[in-house]
Amino acid sequence: xxxxxxxxxxxxxxxxxxxxxxxxxxxxxxxxxxxxxxxxxxxxxxxxxxxxxxxxxxxxxxxxxxxxxxxxxxxxxxxxxxxxxxxxxxxxxxxxxxxxxxxxxxxxxxxxxxxxxxxxxxxxxxxxxxxxxxxxxxxxxxxxxxxxxxxxxxxxxxxxxxxxxxxxxxxxxxxxxxxxxxxxxxxxxxxxxxxxxxxxxxxxxxxxxxxxxxxxxxxxxxxxxxx
Amino acid sequence: xxxxxxxxxxxxxxxxxxxxxxxxxxxxxxxxxxxxxxxxxxxxxxxxxxxxxxxxxxxxxxxxxxxxxxxxxxxxxxxxxxxxxxxxxxxxxxxxxxxxxxxxxxxxxxxxxxxxxxxxxxxxxxxxxxxxxxxxxxxxxxxxxxxxxxxxxxxxxxxxxxxxxxxxxxxxxxxxxxxxxxxxxxxxxxxxxxxxxxxxxxxxxxxxxxxxxxxxxxxxxxxxxxx
DNA sequence: ACCTGAACACCGTTCAAGT
DNA sequence: ACCTGAACACCGTTCAAGT
Numbered sequence: 001x002x003x004x005x006x007x008x009x010x011x012x013x014x015x016x017x018x019x020x021x022x023x024x025x026x027x028x029x030x031x032x033x034x035x036x037x038x039x040x041x042x043x044x045x046x047x048x049x050x051x052x053x054x055x056x057x058x059x060x061x062x063x064x065x066x067x068x069x070x071x072x073x074x075x076x077x078x079x080x081x082x083x084x085x086x087x088x089x090x091x092x093x094x095x096x097x098x099x100x101x102x103x104x105x106x107x108x109x110x111x112x113x114x115x116x117x118x119x120x121x122x123x124x125x126x127x128x129x130x131x132x133x134x135x136x137x138x139x140x141x142x143x144x145x146x147x148x149x150x151x152x153x154x155x156x157x158x159x160x161x162x163x164x165x166x167x168x169x170x171x172x173x174x175x176x177x178x179x180x181x182x183x184x185x186x187x188x189x190x191x192x193x194x195x196x197x198x199x200x201x202x203x204x205x206x207x208x209x210x211x212x213x214x215x216x217x218x219x220x221x222x223x224x225x226x227x
Numbered sequence: 228x229x230x231x232x233x234x235x236x237x238x239x240x241x242x243x244x245x246x247x248x249x250x251x252x253x254x255x256x257x258x259x260x261x262x263x264x265x266x267x268x269x270x271x272x273x274x275x276x277x278x279x280x281x282x283x284x285x286x287x288x289x290x291x292x293x294x295x296x297x298x299x300x301x302x303x304x305x306x307x308x309x310x311x312x313x314x315x316x317x318x319x320x321x322x323x324x325x326x327x328x329x330x331x332x333x334x335x336x337x338x339x340x341x342x343x344x345x346x347x348x349x350x351x352x353x354x355x356x357x358x359x360x361x362x363x364x365x366x367x368x369x370x371x372x373x374x375x376x377x378x379x380x381x382x383x384x385x386x387x388x389x390x391x392x393x394x395x396x397x398x399x400x401x402x403x404x405x406x407x408x409x410x411x412x413x414x415x416x417x418x419x420x421x422x423x424x425x426x427x428x429x430x431x432x433x434x435x436x437x438x439x440x441x442x443x444x445x446x447x448x449x450x451x452x453x454x
Numbered sequence: 455a456c457c458t459g460a461a462c463a464c465c466g467t468t469c470a471a472g473t
Numbered sequence: 474a475c476c477t478g479a480a481c482a483c484c485g486t487t488c489a490a491g492t
Contacts, residue, residue, distance in 0.1 A: 024476085047466060058466075060476050068466065118345070118391045123409035128418055135420035149427035154385075154440055161388035164345045182350035191355055193362035200376035212451070213381055220447030224439070251457085274485060285485075287457050295485065 024054060026064045026074075033075045037112045044112060045075070069120060076116045077124025082106045085133035092140040097214050099133060100159055104210070107163035114163040130156070141218075143225040151221045158217060166206065251281060253291045253301075260302045264339045271339060272302070296347060303343045304351025309333045312360035319367040324441050326360060327386055331437070334390030341390040357383070368445075370452040378448045385444060393433065 022028050032053050036045040047068065051058040065071045084102040088095055107114045131152055138148040180202055188195040204212070249255050259280050263272040274295065278285040292298045311329040315322055334341045358379055365375040407429055415422040431439070 046464085048464080057477060057479090059468080059478080062467080063475055115345070118342070118388075121392070121406050123405050128409065128413055128421060132418045132421050135424060139420065145424050146427045146430070149424045150431065150436060150439055151443075152428075153436070154443060157388045157392065158381075158384070161345070161384045165348070165384065178350050179348050182355065186355055191359045193366065194355060194359050197362060197372045197376045200373045201379075203373070204377065209377060209380070212377055216378075216381065216447035216451055217443065218447070219450040220443035220445070223446040223450065224443055273483085275483080284458060284460090286459080286487080289486080290456055 022054060024056060024060060024064065028054060029061055029064055029071070030074045030078050033071060034078055037075065038079075038110045043110050047071070072116050073120045073122070073124065076113065076120060076122050077126045079106060079110075079113045080122060080124070080126035080130065082109075083126065083130055085130060092137045093218065096134075096137045096141075096218070097211070099130070099137070100155065100214060101210070103130065103156075103159045104163050107160065108166065111164075114160065117160040118164060138221070141222065141225075143221060147221065147225045151217075154221075155217060158213065162210065162213070249281060251283060251287060251291065255281060256288060256291055256298070257301045257305050260298060261305055264302065265306075265337045270337050274298070299343050300347045300349070300351065303340065303347060303349050304353045306333060306337075306340045307349060307351070307353035307357065309336075310353065310357055312357060319364045320445065323361075323364045323368075323445070324438070326357070326364070327382065327441060328437070330357065330383075330386045331390050334387065335393060338391075341387065344387040345391060365448070368449065368452075370448060374448065374452045378444075381448075382444060385440065389437065389440070 029050060032050050033045045036049060036053070037043060047061055048058045051061055061071075065074070080103075082102075083099075083106050085099055086095065088098045107117055134152045134155060135148055138151055139145075143151065183194060183198050183201055186194045186198070194201070256277060259277050260272045263276060263280075264270060274288055275285045278288055288298075292301070309329075310326075310333050312326055313322065315325045334344055361379045361382060362375055365378055366372075370378065410421060410425050410428055413421045413425070421428070
């Protein structure tokens, strides 16, 4: 006879208002956290909110999770599950760009996920899976092991940073944001080069800039590798 | 007769225990915030702590600052004041690296400052000053205006991301951190490339990696510029 | 206009007490 | 071992009231 039975004799909790209170578990907590963090209208998670959604008090979660930072690491790796590492066929170059694009897309699904990718360096199975795929592609490109090892750091950093930067929803080329205002109002006397390049600074779609940036990184990495 | 006199007739607050209560002002608030955020033992700021340090209640700050995010933007640009844009003479290449090094050093003085550089894109006078200097150096390098404009975005992103990543104090090559554990424990069957490159992944000092990364970026940017 | 105390609606974490 | 209510020590922000 199990000690905890959701349909037990007490029967108090079997009201039909809630869809059968889910059992507490590490997975359930991570899943609910991910649900909150990727929710459209809020996008923010908290132990108290998770506890409430799981019909318990905040203290109960500490039986399954050491603290907030451990939960964040779990949620981050869970989110990275959606990153496709071999979406397309084709050259290593095409597959690298596709992988980075999938990566960035997943991180941008939620500002909070993007921010988490900084505070906590991902070390779960999905982070490893992505790193392995990146190393494989760089090896195909002829990059030696040392340069490849350092390069994956730069590539993941680039993806994470790009996602985090655009995480607040403001498009990069938004012509009315505070950035645009600062650039356009920059006095030509004090900042002649910014003034001269103000059009170029605001130009390009997010996609164009992403493609350009990946190209810069790949060229730089290849240039180092063969020297 | 001024309406508010710190040494007025009431005299109650002129006890010698506190060094003459500073007058409330936008600058005083930003200065106190920066002091807290760069403090060794804490490194975290809050409106309530600032208010307390300035001998008032949290509500009083809202007369000078719209909200938390505006304060963060002010603090960030104030912190960027310490970035030296023309520390050394020499080639554009040397000066570029020196500038980026000064930038990253300032951001790493406090984890919170590094994190702020993401959430809020810096648009104050110091951010402009740095951008202007970067454009000038890239122009000397022969990079055209469009490529230079997009390049400064990448360079600042790289600096900010690097600072944020190492902001938690853990050295990049720390052989006992959770990252090292994850890499070393990665099973050779599932992750053959990670396993094979595990030494290289953990190798290099922060400084060596920084130099390497700047070189990758410069090579990539120059390669794009002349195509 | 500037400043305030008090309240509102939240946080993460701890702890003694229950089962 | 798992779970709980209640407390602890915080948050940012609002608001009616004061000067």
